[in-house]
Amino acid sequence: MAQSGRVVKTVAGVALAVSAALCAAAEQRPDFTGVWTNAGGPGIGGATNTAPAAPPAMKPEAKARVDAYQKLVAKSGDSPGGWCLGTGMPGSMLGSGGYPMEIIQRPEQITVVYEAHAEVRRIYFGDRNAAEADRVPGRNGYSSGHWEGNTLVVETNNLVDQIDQRNTSHSENATIVERYSFDGKDAQGRQILKAEMTMTDPDFYTAPVKITKRWAQVPNGRVLPYECNEEMWRDRIEKLATEAGVPVP
Amino acid sequence: MNQSIRLFSAALALALAGVASAHHSAVQFDFTKQVKYTGVVKEFAAINPHMRMTIEIKDDKGLHTVKFEGHSTNNMYRSGYRKGMVAVGDTITVSAAPYRDGTMGGYVIAAEKPDGQYFGMRSTRAQDAAKAAEETRKTAEGK
Numbered sequence: 114m115a116q117s118g119r120v121v122k123t124v125a126g127v128a129l130a131v132s133a134a135l136c137a138a139a140e141q142r143p144d145f146t147g148v149w150t151n152a153g154g155p156g157i158g159g160a161t162n163t164a165p166a167a168p169p170a171m172k173p174e175a176k177a178r179v180d181a182y183q184k185l186v187a188k189s190g191d192s193p194g195g196w197c198l199g200t201g202m203p204g205s206m207l208g209s210g211g212y213p214m215e216i217i218q219r220p221e222q223i224t225v226v227y228e229a230h231a232e233v234r235r236i237y238f239g240d241r242n243a244a245e246a247d248r249v250p251g252r253n254g255y256s257s258g259h260w261e262g263n264t265l266v267v268e269t270n271n272l273v274d275q276i277d278q279r280n281t282s283h284s285e286n287a288t289i290v291e292r293y294s295f296d297g298k299d300a301q302g303r304q305i306l307k308a309e310m311t312m313t314d315p316d317f318y319t320a321p322v323k324i325t326k327r328w329a330q331v332p333n334g335r336v337l338p339y340e341c342n343e344e345m346w347r348d349r350i351e352k353l354a355t356e357a358g359v360p361v362p
Numbered sequence: 363m364n365q366s367i368r369l370f371s372a373a374l375a376l377a378l379a380g381v382a383s384a385h386h387s388a389v390q391f392d393f394t395k396q397v398k399y400t401g402v403v404k405e406f407a408a409i410n411p412h413m414r415m416t417i418e419i420k421d422d423k424g425l426h427t428v429k430f431e432g433h434s435t436n437n438m439y440r441s442g443y444r445k446g447m448v449a450v451g452d453t454i455t456v457s458a459a460p461y462r463d464g465t466m467g468g469y470v471i472a473a474e475k476p477d478g479q480y481f482g483m484r485s486t487r488a489q490d491a492a493k494a495a496e497e498t499r500k501t502a503e504g505k
Contacts, residue, residue, distance in 0.1 A: 190389030228436060337436045343409035
């Protein structure tokens, strides 16, 4: 009895030590919580037109589809955003239309809110992850994260086909890896967050597509609400009123 | 303009072209040019993704009803707009990127009322880049 009590105490002690070590490790992680805006500026990446240094090697059949899409929308200038569709990955993490983003960091989940279209990405850690079969495909896919030292590594899959991505079109079989780390301060004294993106898509590209994006922290910043469909709803009500022969209520 | 708005504007200025082209058919506007109209507000809505404004302009050819669109509500707030600033019946001077086809109106870059109330982005891509670079340089030099 006395011996089993010692075993229990020992196991409990080890568990406490492991738990404390894990907590300490979690506490030592860089905290990316806050509002971030496009770093912009010469030499540190563009604002919204973030593109690979060199055009990625695209497979002929994929290029034909992308070219056909771009030709289709060239005259009107239509885009997913113009029709209130979220930017989707990797466009969201590469600039999100020039609008800021907010990162809310917890040990088991990091939530990224992009102001444009109020787009949200959830990055799950460890047991918080959904079972593979339960992951719903979408424009931002499904993201799971882990830490490699002070670098946050996010892997995203379960994407949908997006030939409408600016510079980074991809198929539903694309996988995107983002590596986030602090990258010093800029000339204005702002903390810089570096995001190194690698997209692999055997259906679209013959080699991985790599882009580095930099965000600058906005101290005490606020991401604003963004309800995108107001204009279209207004048009709809005006149309209904016209058809009914009544003034807009 | 306070410091935070100014810093944001510098970044926003560089993003402006991308923001504009991200929504609807910005290809119809020439963002390298700027036109200016003064008139009376007939309709105004700060809505997303694009604000709408109709003003009535009187010139030697008569009375014109001129339609504009502009930035999202979010970007308008960041550039100085506040609720109630523009109302039907107000006299307003609008700076806009013109329609490429010559139609009166355009994409609102800035708007000012006779009492000095103002909101606005910078005017053209080239000027945006130059001004943003200058602001960055001054900030870096502590001026």
